[in-house]
Amino acid sequence: MSSPVGIPVSTGSVSYEVVVDSGLLATTGERVRQVSDARYCALATDENVHALFGELVAGSLRDAGFTVAEVVVPAGERSKAWDRAGEVLEHLAKAGLERTDLVVALGGGVIGDLAGFCAAVYLRGINYIQLPTTLLAQVDSSVGGKTGVDLKAGKNLAGSFKQPLLVLADTDVLATLPLLEWQSGLAEVAKVAMLAGPEQVEWMTRHADALAGREPAAVRDAVLSAVGHKIDVVSQDEREAGLRESLNYGHTLGHAIERVAGYGSVPHGVAVAEGMRFAARLASRLLGAPAETGAVQDAMLDALCIARPSYPGDVDALVRAMHADKKARSGTVRFTLVPEPGSYVAVPVGDDVLAAELRGWIDHSNERG
Numbered sequence: 001m002s003s004p005v006g007i008p009v010s011t012g013s014v015s016y017e018v019v020v021d022s023g024l025l026a027t028t029g030e031r032v033r034q035v036s037d038a039r040y041c042a043l044a045t046d047e048n049v050h051a052l053f054g055e056l057v058a059g060s061l062r063d064a065g066f067t068v069a070e071v072v073v074p075a076g077e078r079s080k081a082w083d084r085a086g087e088v089l090e091h092l093a094k095a096g097l098e099r100t101d102l103v104v105a106l107g108g109g110v111i112g113d114l115a116g117f118c119a120a121v122y123l124r125g126i127n128y129i130q131l132p133t134t135l136l137a138q139v140d141s142s143v144g145g146k147t148g149v150d151l152k153a154g155k156n157l158a159g160s161f162k163q164p165l166l167v168l169a170d171t172d173v174l175a176t177l178p179l180l181e182w183q184s185g186l187a188e189v190a191k192v193a194m195l196a197g198p199e200q201v202e203w204m205t206r207h208a209d210a211l212a213g214r215e216p217a218a219v220r221d222a223v224l225s226a227v228g229h230k231i232d233v234v235s236q237d238e239r240e241a242g243l244r245e246s247l248n249y250g251h252t253l254g255h256a257i258e259r260v261a262g263y264g265s266v267p268h269g270v271a272v273a274e275g276m277r278f279a280a281r282l283a284s285r286l287l288g289a290p291a292e293t294g295a296v297q298d299a300m301l302d303a304l305c306i307a308r309p310s311y312p313g314d315v316d317a318l319v320r321a322m323h324a325d326k327k328a329r330s331g332t333v334r335f336t337l338v339p340e341p342g343s344y345v346a347v348p349v350g351d352d353v354l355a356a357e358l359r360g361w362i363d364h365s366n367e368r369g
């Protein structure tokens, strides 16, 4: 048996722990009790996750003396909405949660972002705990304190920075994750590997089969390493003033593909991986990065069997979508580029260059079939 690894996160404003291990969910109550004297807690989750783990977690919280109000929303991005946040907030008020009480977010990134946002604004802010149940949430969204909801005008346009009190990542729960969700998480782990350095890229490529088979030891190591990297980044840059921008690697084009294709038609991980491939080409063309960088990245993504998308719409639509992303600064689209594994640079790319490079890339991709 492995022992749980607790990684401390210390941002300028708070400190908390991210614990990674198998079998953690059953110990939720006692672990939450160690960090909170709350009487009430709202257990926020989605319908799928509730059916799988709701009773286990609610029971564990009750055993530790919490009065639990369950707030269950439909699964999927559509629940990350302003109206839904209003309903969750009404639930918190109806359950009588006070300033010292807690929100416990059990689910993927949608639940973490939605419940975290509600915790950030309810009574001007109460504590919340993250119990991430997707690979993406365990390595990325549960850590760092970005919470929020989508608006009709775009994704994540309303939100708040609110750090959790504790994160418990139980790697056992990943066994039931649908394949596409698993692959989306793997793309984020691959992204982090490129930012972390050549050893991590090599490790991912070598363990690709074990990861595809979700072998527990490989999964745990991958989660620990990826979340460890995210913790390093957010500890140094809580509010995305600089270093945190590196985590956008692959996301500039990735988000645009998702948006133009219509959310839900291209899996997030497939879009991000494609964004990484295009970013490697930009790094080579704009920064003279060695061809080796794109080659090792391709080898890793191919070994992980992350599919390539067909391109939606036209190049102009993709460029417009990149502008709509809130990360465009002063009207110029910015790309995080990785000239070599372990180093990154964020560069503004003008529309003409971007459109020409994208056109070339799509032609090149179509030729390769």
Ligand SMILES: NC(=O)c1ccc[n+]([C@@H]2O[C@H](COP(=O)([O-])OP(=O)(O)OC[C@H]3O[C@@H](n4cnc5c(N)ncnc54)[C@H](O)[C@@H]3O)[C@@H](O)[C@H]2O)c1
Binding pocket: 046, 047, 048, 049, 052, 075, 076, 077, 080, 107, 108, 109, 110, 111, 113, 133, 134, 135, 136, 137, 140, 141, 142, 143, 144, 145, 146, 147, 155, 156, 173, 174, 175, 176, 177, 178, 181, 184
């Ligand atoms: N806050 C951040 O820093 C941050 C970072 C990255 C992404 N995000 C956000 O995260 C969201 C995506 O999160 P996601 O990919 O986790 O999606 P998600 O929360 O929608 O979960 C994906 C699907 O998997 C199901 N599911 C969850 N855990 C399961 C399990 N263990 N077994 C079986 N099914 C399970 C869910 O019910 C859902 O249907 C997006 O809204 C994105 O904007 C936030």
